[in-house]
Amino acid sequence: MTEIPKSHPRYASLMTRERIAEGVRNGITSIQGLIAQGRGEAFDYIIGERTMVSADRAALAAAAALLIAKRPAISVNGNVAALVPGEMVELASLLNAPLEVNLFHRSEERVRRIADLLRSHGASLVLGENPDCRIPGLEHSRALATRGGIYDADAVLIPLEDGDRCEALVGMGKTVIAVDLNPLSRTSMMASITIVDNITRAVPNLMGKIRSLSGSPAEHLQTVLRGYSNRDTLRDALLEMREYLTARMNELDGARDQPVSR
Numbered sequence: 001m002t003e004i005p006k007s008h009p010r011y012a013s014l015m016t017r018e019r020i021a022e023g024v025r026n027g028i029t030s031i032q033g034l035i036a037q038g039r040g041e042a043f044d045y046i047i048g049e050r051t052m053v054s055a056d057r058a059a060l061a062a063a064a065a066l067l068i069a070k071r072p073a074i075s076v077n078g079n080v081a082a083l084v085p086g087e088m089v090e091l092a093s094l095l096n097a098p099l100e101v102n103l104f105h106r107s108e109e110r111v112r113r114i115a116d117l118l119r120s121h122g123a124s125l126v127l128g129e130n131p132d133c134r135i136p137g138l139e140h141s142r143a144l145a146t147r148g149g150i151y152d153a154d155a156v157l158i159p160l161e162d163g164d165r166c167e168a169l170v171g172m173g174k175t176v177i178a179v180d181l182n183p184l185s186r187t188s189m190m191a192s193i194t195i196v197d198n199i200t201r202a203v204p205n206l207m208g209k210i211r212s213l214s215g216s217p218a219e220h221l222q223t224v225l226r227g228y229s230n231r232d233t234l235r236d237a238l239l240e241m242r243e244y245l246t247a248r249m250n251e252l253d254g255a256r257d258q259p260v261s262r
């Protein structure tokens, strides 16, 4: 990995980028994952690289939905595995839920490497290496699923997901929770709950919410869910982005140009 000095003003962002590049080198992340990371970074920039109020609200609803679910499941792809492998294992253990490797650009070798990585972080149940069913309505390998995992789940967490599979899972009647920095993506629009945040912040935040809600009566969890609207939350995410950009614009208004000729 390239050595990034801790004093670099973009240290956290550059380290995240390094982890994705390392994921590609180790056969965990697809080459297309680099492009997905770049798109994510661009959106993260215009939300100010922080957890927005709307994302925090979505995380609370996601925690309630995952706690109320009878059979929650968690999907892991090559980007997620490179960025937050240990956190995904911890989340699965908190929820007593299976992790299932499900790839857009599937290769059996990459599925195995990701499953091994998750096991090396202590995962007790990793599915996806031996899919035994298909998600209806999807044509290629993204349809592959496993009984006892995503296929039978009533609530599924799908970070950095493709819109078609999100739609197909919603079509199966599941509560679908997306993590996606782009509030305008098909996935964000289709999901039951969308956390518009970087996966590196969203998963620790979600675990905090799960810990704070666990032990709450089902009625309280239902109340949290009844008060949640994904449409309104995405709208608020866009408003927060606009506010952030307006503040940056005002900064520019107060700044002086550097001389172009000396």
Ligand code: PTJ
Pocket: 029, 030, 032, 033, 034, 035, 036, 037, 038, 039, 040, 041, 043, 077, 078, 079, 083, 102, 103, 104, 105, 106, 160, 161, 162, 163, 179, 180, 181, 182, 185, 197, 198, 199, 200
């Ligand atoms: O490992 P595979 O084969 O399953 O492939 C995984 C990727 C992510 C390459 C694949 O699912 C893909 O191409 O996804 P998309 O359609 O590019 O969508 C990914 C979405 O995640 C985009 O809307 C990005 O803005 C968003 N995103 C990227 N990085 C992050 C992110 N969201 C949250 N946190 C990130 N770090």
